[in-house]
Amino acid sequence: MVTKVTSGGMTNPPAPRGPEEATFAARDPLGSVKLHLRINGITRDVHVEPWTTLLDGLRERVGLTGTKKGCDHGACGACTVLVDGRRVLSCLTLAISVREREITTIEGLVAEDGTLHPMQRAFAEQDALQCGYCTPGQIVSAVAMLAEVDLGHPSAATDPRCPFSGRADLDEREIRERMSGNLCRCAAYQNIVSAVREVAATTAPERG
Numbered sequence: 764m765v766t767k768v769t770s771g772g773m774t775n776p777p778a779p780r781g782p783e784e785a786t787f788a789a790r791d792p793l794g795s796v797k798l799h800l801r802i803n804g805i806t807r808d809v810h811v812e813p814w815t816t817l818l819d820g821l822r823e824r825v826g827l828t829g830t831k832k833g834c835d836h837g838a839c840g841a842c843t844v845l846v847d848g849r850r851v852l853s854c855l856t857l858a859i860s861v862r863e864r865e866i867t868t869i870e871g872l873v874a875e876d877g878t879l880h881p882m883q884r885a886f887a888e889q890d891a892l893q894c895g896y897c898t899p900g901q902i903v904s905a906v907a908m909l910a911e912v913d914l915g916h917p918s919a920a921t922d923p924r925c926p927f928s929g930r931a932d933l934d935e936r937e938i939r940e941r942m943s944g945n946l947c948r949c950a951a952y953q954n955i956v957s958a959v960r961e962v963a964a965t966t967a968p969e970r971g
Contacts, residue, residue, distance in 0.1 A: 800858070803827075819858075841945075842900060843945065846865070850903065872906065881966050885958040886898060886955070904944065908942060912933055912963070919940055935960075939952070
């Protein structure tokens, strides 16, 4: 059958929805879902759409704006957060994929009494920032990077002929390679390396 079209629109109106369509609408995957997100030691109930990234969930639904939106394509590292202690790019991570997991943002590195994390203090003391936009991601990434070093994880810069000995082998080349996923438009890289080296030299390695 050919539907006649007039200047006022279609002469045949759409057929009413059947029971199958009504059932589908009730379970519409495009609707918002309720998540329990464990953020900085606190469980938060958040309603998000299935396509909402962790970055947008943190900034727009929870109000934790320390995590920055830079490229929004996973190339700059400004949105780096920790999920179960491992660094992830929150702009490429769906919020729904990290439900019930432990999420740590830059705000969560500060102690309950307001004391800054050693890496935060080192970045300030070493002047490892200019505009500061990339700094939260740099700091979070550096904290996780040191944890990886303490676990003995090698990098692309590690000499494969020798076993990696943790912080004892953490030279500038290693730091630059391990932090290469975090970009700084202000080019504060040398001071960022200095800040990481200071923390590596003045704090105890984390185990387990």
